[in-house]
Amino acid sequence: MNWAGIILAAGEGKRMKSAKPKVMYAIAGRPVLGHVIAAMREAGIGKIVVVTSPSAAAVRAYAESLGAAHVVQEQQLGTGHAAACAAPALAGFSGTLLINNGDMPLVTSDTLKAALSAAEGTGLAIVAFQPPDAGAYGRVLCDANGYLDRIVEAKDANESERATTLCNAGTVVADARNFFCWASKLENGNAQGEFYLTDIPAIAKREGVRCAVMEADATEVMGVNTRAELADAETQMQQRLRAKALEDGAGMTAPRTVFLSFDTVLESDVQIGPFVVFGPGVTVRSGAEIRAFSHLEGCTIERGAIVGPYARLRPGAQIGENAHIGNFVEVKNSTVQKDAKANHLTYLGDAQVGAGANIGAGTITCNYDGFDKQRTDIGAGAFIGSNSALVAPVKIGDGAYVGAGSVITSDVSGGALAVTRAEQKEHAGWAAKFRARKGAEKAKKGN
Secondary structure (H helix, E strand, O other): OOEEEEEEEOOOOHHHOOOOOHHHOEEOOEEHHHHHHHHHHHHOOOEEEEEEOOOOHHHHHHHHHOOOEEEEOOOOOOHHHHHHOOHHHHOOOOOEEEEEEOOOOOOOHHHHHHHHHHOOOOOEEEEEEOOOOOOOOOEEEEOOOOOEEEEEOHHHOOHHHHOOOOEEEEEEEEEHHHHHHHHOOOOOOOOOOOOOHHHHHHHHHHOOOOOEEEEOOOOOOOOOOOHHHHHHHHHHHHHHHHHHHHHOOOEEOOHHHOEOOOOOEEOOOOEEOOOOEEOOOOEEOOOOEEOOOOEEOOOEEOOOOEEOOOOEEOOOOEEOOOOEEEEEEEEEOOEEOOOOEEEEEEEEEOEEEOOOOEEOOOOEEEOEOOOOEOOEEEOOOOEEOOOOEEEOOEEEOOOOEEOOOOEEOOOEOOOOEEOOOOOOOOOOOHHHHHHHHHHHHHHHHHO
């Protein structure tokens, strides 16, 4: 199908009380605008134009990174004017156009496809919904045949019209050429002095074009205008993501405490403990277990691996089959191969840990010299004693041992033992003399 989309993202988001554009706030690890673009792509909409304010350089850069075009609404003259600003970017386009607000992160491709289908008969459709409280929403009034009669703003509605629970969601689908023709006829003779997108159906009606009404789920079309609404949208998105993960066969001890990202991949038979947070870019293979209070982002956990509790996996962490990453272990840009173990109190950064290696408690890879990151290579079957520091760049050979408390600055050969701690010395009777002296000093101070 020949479909294009316009995303209205020029709002300043003043109610957020922030200089950051509201469409750039993240829901489940992805900016709100990214969710809308993704829904359009999944619906089969090829050409997408994002309308921004002049100051929203970050929005334009993000839209461009996702392959969407962008235009600037130089003056904030209303939603109808904003949509019309996209005309130059869609010059020559002759298909169907879907206009959607950029602050609707929960909208799905199925809803957008249904809206596109609704417009097939007449060339025009809007999306409506029934909120728990119609409040200040514009009311959608239909004729006897189910087509749109008119949209009445809440402040202009009479008692009978306000009793209507069907409300306008702000999404319009229209034949592109007709839409821009209708948009050129919009007038701003209203209290705000703005050109409203909601006036398009009335203009089309005067020309004999009927407007279909497609009703969507209220949650899907909720907008994000305040921080409270942002938090509510996050809650709704998390519920959706958790339900999908459970349906696909992942196990969660306490689903409400698990936070997922838009792209989290949990294969069947994965087990997730309470209070686990998944940042973007995480894949967990079948049979792996993520224990409580762990935080993961940008990483892959292979089959049968165990992570946590209280573990942190940062971008670039690759955890092999049946490997163990235990409590208070942090892994960044490192590969931990099959059957390797780092069970407690360890930092592995810019490292390779060979199959079956054992990393003792308190071990750190010293990967940063203040300017550059260096690599540490720990061989298969190596044993790193507790409280060791491996100063990169350094290589520990296969099967080598590093004695506890060592600071390793040079390569260790395979099968060798490396120990750098100082020689232990013992002074007989020292403890009793020390206690007697300190006790006398304390007694003297007391007098």
